[in-house]
Amino acid sequence: xxxxxxxSRALAVLSGSLWRSACTATxxxxxxxxxxxxxxxxxxxxxxAPYGGLRAPDGNGLxxxxxxTSRVIGRSGHRVGGVTWHAAPDGGAxxxxxxxxxxxxxxxxxxxxxxxxxxxxxxxxxxxACRILSGTDLNGAGAATPWQTWxxxxxxxxxxxxxxxxxxxxxxxPRLAMGQFRHDGLTCDPDRGVVYLTEDEPDGCFYRFxxxxxxxxxxxxxxVMAGSPDCEAVTWQRVPNPAAMFEPVRxxxxxxxxxxxxxxxxxxxxxxxxxxxxxxxxxxxxATGDRITVLYDGRAESYGTESRTGGAQSDAERDTVVxxxxxxxxxxxxxxxxxxxxxxxxxxxxxxxxxxxxxxxxGLAFSPDGHRLYFSAQWGGTGAGAGGIxxxxxxxxxx
Numbered sequence: 001x002x003x004x005x006x007x008s009r010a011l012a013v014l015s016g017s018l019w020r021s022a023c024t025a026t027x028x029x030x031x032x033x034x035x036x037x038x039x040x041x042x043x044x045x046x047x048x049a050p051y052g053g054l055r056a057p058d059g060n061g062l063x064x065x066x067x068x069t070s071r072v073i074g075r076s077g078h079r080v081g082g083v084t085w086h087a088a089p090d091g092g093a094x095x096x097x098x099x100x101x102x103x104x105x106x107x108x109x110x111x112x113x114x115x116x117x118x119x120x121x122x123x124x125x126x127x128x129a130c131r132i133l134s135g136t137d138l139n140g141a142g143a144a145t146p147w148q149t150w151x152x153x154x155x156x157x158x159x160x161x162x163x164x165x166x167x168x169x170x171x172x173x174p175r176l177a178m179g180q181f182r183h184d185g186l187t188c189d190p191d192r193g194v195v196y197l198t199e200d201e202p203d204g205c206f207y208r209f210x211x212x213x214x215x216x217x218x219x220x221x222x223x224v225m226a227g228s229p230d231c232e233a234v235t236w237q238r239v240p241n242p243a244a245m246f247e248p249v250r251x252x253x254x255x256x257x258x259x260x261x262x263x264x265x266x267x268x269x270x271x272x273x274x275x276x277x278x279x280x281x282x283x284x285x286x287a288t289g290d291r292i293t294v295l296y297d298g299r300a301e302s303y304g305t306e307s308r309t310g311g312a313q314s315d316a317e318r319d320t321v322v323x324x325x326x327x328x329x330x331x332x333x334x335x336x337x338x339x340x341x342x343x344x345x346x347x348x349x350x351x352x353x354x355x356x357x358x359x360x361x362x363g364l365a366f367s368p369d370g371h372r373l374y375f376s377a378q379w380g381g382t383g384a385g386a387g388g389i390x391x392x393x394x395x396x397x398x399x
C-alpha cells in the first residue's frame with residue numbers, strides 16, 4: 001500500500017509516537033521527494049529558530065504562525081459563560097448552533113468527569129456555557145455523531161459510553177449496549193450504520209456497534225473483531241453480555257483479535273483507521289472486504305512499502321484534526337505544539353505552548369466555518385487537580 005494512500009486517508013488517526021515517526025525527515029516548508037511539492041528534496045534544517053520559526057509567544061503563552069491570533073476560552077477552575085471550567089480538558093468537537101456554534105469538551109477526571117459546552121455567538125463572542133454531563137469517570141475521547149450528538153467514553157475498566165446533547169436540552173444517557181470497558185477511540189461509519197470502538201488494554205479488542213435503528217443507540221448489537229493475528233481476513237462475532245459487571249467484554253468471545261492498547265480511530269471512505277500505543281502501529285480495517293492490515297509499524301520502522309528511520313518511541317498520546325485535507329497534529333514529546341501537514345507532505349509548525357512544556361494538547365476541533373481552531377493544553381495528569389487551558393486560534397486557514 002503506497003505512502004500516498006496512507007497520507008490522503010489516514011491523516012486524522014495517527015496518534016501516539018506514530019505521527020512523529022511517520023513524518024520526521026521533513027523540515028518546515030519542505031516537500032518530500034516525489035510528492036509534487038514546490039521543492040523536490042527535503043531542505044536541511046539549519047540553526048533552529050527559538051520557537052521553531054513561529055512568532056514570539058503572545059500574552060496567552062502561544063507562539064503562533066504568522067497571521068494567526070489566539071484567545072483563552074476557559075481555564076480550569078475559572079468561570080466561563082456562567083460555569084466553572086473543568087479540570088483535565090480532553091476530547092472535543094464543534095456543533096453548528098443556528099448562525100453560531102458550540103464547542104464541547106470532555107473532562108478526564110476520576111468520578112468527577114463529564115462534559116462541558118461553550119456556546120458562541122455568530123461574531124465569536126461567548127454567549128453562555130453549561131454542563132451537559134456530570135458525575136462520570138475519566139471522560140477522555142469522544143465522537144460527534146451525524147445526528148449532532150456527542151459520544152463521550154469513560155476510560156475505566158467498566159467504562160460506559162454516554163450520548164450527550166451539545167445543546168443542553170436533553171439529559172445525557174448511558175448507552176450500555178455499546179459495552180462497558182476501557183473506552184478510547186470512537187468513530188461513526190454512516191455508510192454501514194455502525195460505530196467503531198477501540199479498547200485501551202494491553203490485550204484489548206476492536207469493536208463495532210450495530211444499532212437497531214441508525215440514529216438511535218439505545219439498543220443494538222455489540223460485535224468484536226475475531227480472526228487469526230497472522231491473517232488479514234477477519235469476522236465479527238456478537239458479544240453475549242456487553243454490560244457484564246464481572247466478565248470482561250474482551251474475554252467473552254473465543255478467537256477475538258487482540259490489540260495492544262487501542263487509541264484514536266477515524267472512519268473515511270470505507271476504511272476505519274486506528275492506532276495501538278503498545279506496539280506503535282497504525283491499522284486499516286477495510287469495511288467492504290472485511291480485512292485488516294498494518295499500515296505503519298513503529299517497531300519495524302516501516303511505513304507503507306518504504307523504510308523509515310529515526311522514529312521516536314514513546315507512550316505520549318496525540319490528537320489530530322483534519323480540515324480541507326490539512327492535518328493539524330498535536331505533538332507533546334518535550335515540546336508541546338501543533339504541526340500542520342498538507343496532503344502534499346509539507347510539514348510546518350503551527351502553534352507552540354510556551355510555559356507549560358510538560359502539558360499535552362487535546363480536543364482539537366474546527367468551528368463549522370473552518371475559521372477557528374479550538375484545543376486544550378492539559379497538564380498534571382488526569383486527577384481532580386489536573387489543570388488545563390482551552391484556546392481558540394483564528395486566522396487564514398486554508399479552505
